[in-house]
Amino acid sequence: MSQAPKQPRDPSSYSPSALTRALPSYLNPDNLGPWGIYLQQVDRVTPYLGSLGRWVDTLKRPKRTLIVDVPIHLDDGSVAHFEGYRVQHNTSRGPGKGGVRFHQDVTLSEVMALSAWMSIKNAAVNVPYGGAKGGIRVDPRQLSVGELERVTRRYTSEIGLIIGPTKDIPAPDVNTNEQVMAWMMDTYSMNEGATATGVVTGKPVDLGGSLGRREATGRGVFTVGVEAAKRIGMDISGSRVAVQGFGNVGGVAGKLFAEAGARVVAVQDHGGCIYREAGLDVPALMAHVSRTGSVAGFAQAEVIEPDAFWDVPCDIMIPAALEQQITEANAARIQARMIIEGANGPTTPQADDILHDRGVLVLPDVIANAGGVTVSYFEWVQDFSSFFWTEEEINERLVRIMQGAFAGVWQVAEEHKVSLRTATFIVACKRILHARDLRGLYP
Numbered sequence: 001m002s003q004a005p006k007q008p009r010d011p012s013s014y015s016p017s018a019l020t021r022a023l024p025s026y027l028n029p030d031n032l033g034p035w036g037i038y039l040q041q042v043d044r045v046t047p048y049l050g051s052l053g054r055w056v057d058t059l060k061r062p063k064r065t066l067i068v069d070v071p072i073h074l075d076d077g078s079v080a081h082f083e084g085y086r087v088q089h090n091t092s093r094g095p096g097k098g099g100v101r102f103h104q105d106v107t108l109s110e111v112m113a114l115s116a117w118m119s120i121k122n123a124a125v126n127v128p129y130g131g132a133k134g135g136i137r138v139d140p141r142q143l144s145v146g147e148l149e150r151v152t153r154r155y156t157s158e159i160g161l162i163i164g165p166t167k168d169i170p171a172p173d174v175n176t177n178e179q180v181m182a183w184m185m186d187t188y189s190m191n192e193g194a195t196a197t198g199v200v201t202g203k204p205v206d207l208g209g210s211l212g213r214r215e216a217t218g219r220g221v222f223t224v225g226v227e228a229a230k231r232i233g234m235d236i237s238g239s240r241v242a243v244q245g246f247g248n249v250g251g252v253a254g255k256l257f258a259e260a261g262a263r264v265v266a267v268q269d270h271g272g273c274i275y276r277e278a279g280l281d282v283p284a285l286m287a288h289v290s291r292t293g294s295v296a297g298f299a300q301a302e303v304i305e306p307d308a309f310w311d312v313p314c315d316i317m318i319p320a321a322l323e324q325q326i327t328e329a330n331a332a333r334i335q336a337r338m339i340i341e342g343a344n345g346p347t348t349p350q351a352d353d354i355l356h357d358r359g360v361l362v363l364p365d366v367i368a369n370a371g372g373v374t375v376s377y378f379e380w381v382q383d384f385s386s387f388f389w390t391e392e393e394i395n396e397r398l399v400r401i402m403q404g405a406f407a408g409v410w411q412v413a414e415e416h417k418v419s420l421r422t423a424t425f426i427v428a429c430k431r432i433l434h435a436r437d438l439r440g441l442y443p
């Protein structure tokens with residue numbers, strides 16, 4: 001039995017480490033956690049892998065896991081330590097690739113799962129990458145711009161051992177953006193003694209970034225939504241859409257659906273939940289969110305309870321925030337006919353089964369949100385060739401890749417009578433393990 005502390009802890013003693021948080025609730029033993037969920041997904045797909053199944057353990061352990069201490073000077077002169085991670089799940093098909101998130105609840109289990117989902121996603125759309133992911137356990141909203149820059153630079157320097165344009169290429173994810181990528185690129189380049197634009201993607205356009213990258217994930221979400229709608233006879237025009245998370249992914253997807261004639265009726269984010277049956281004014285809402293940081297306080301809408309989001313009458317639901325949002329507790333309440341996973345890992349396996357039994361079509365993250373990394377790939381190619389494409393060319397190639405990948409996954413789902421998630425895993429795991437098989441083991 002562990003000993004109770006002799007005295008209650010003085011809250012002021014938390015500072016500056018108060019910026020880091022206690023373990024998140026999903027690490028309780030009754031909850032699989034993201035990595036446990038990923039392992040279940042692999043188990044579901046193993047019977048379909050044929051002789052490649054002998055390599056399946058490769059997928060069940062990350063190739064390389066780095067945990068780093070990230071100490072920085074806070075503005076008040078004190079020193080704070082944050083924990084940072086970079087996990088390279090698999091590099092059989094090419095360098096590691098995947099974003100970096102800054103969030104107070106980031107854990108190693110989460111980053112491991114996210115890195116594995118990147119391996120699956122990159123193979124699903126057939127871009128020549130393995131999978132990787134990084135994160136820092138920090139609430140960036142508590143930091144000044146200067147502190148954020150110092151955290152980013154120190155983290156980049158620490159993971160500099162294993163990243164590089166041909167080794168592992170980070171990109172934006174939750175709470176990281178073009179500016180963070182610019183600092184990462186600069187830090188890496190300073191340490192290397194040469195400007196290396198190809199070390200990260202999602203950079204500002206004036207610094208080797210790609211046109212269309214910012215909207216790419218949302219555009220991909222929209223593209224697969226349209227493809228799936230065609231196949232189930234759903235009309236996008238006039239359909240009702242509910243979106244969770246209205247940042248780079250949910251906001252852009254919502255805008256594209258609205259432009260196609262859909263009504264975005266509900267949006268929930270960390271600030272609250274809003275509803276408007278006639279459809280929200282999406283461009284106005286996007287402007288409000290970028291000004292205030294959340295949907296809270298948007299005048300032209302009703303405020304509803306955050307939990308009521310799951311009961312909203314809608315045809316399409318787009319979870320575009322964090323993991324494990326659709327669970328046993330709310331899956332049976334969702335009224336949508338189709339769920340498009342803009343976020344990574346938003347649906348637990350139990351919820352997946354409930355939705356499947358109820359006939360709700362789930363377009364899984366590993367294909368639905370692959371538009372971001374697809375344009376990251378275009379950015380990386382453009383950086384290497386120092387030749388930049390027009391936005392039209394980028395969007396056209398993005399749509400072509402997403403449509404082709406989705407058609408392939410749909411066919412596999414029909415052939416094996418499995419969910420689109422299992423079908424995407426079948427396609428992707430076969431590609432990864434085929435590369436593994438061709439390369440063989442070293443030494």
Ligand code: GLU
Nearest residue numbers: 098099171173372373376
């Ligand atoms: N963070 C994004 C994702 O989860 C993009 C990764 C990238 O562009 O490398 O897919």
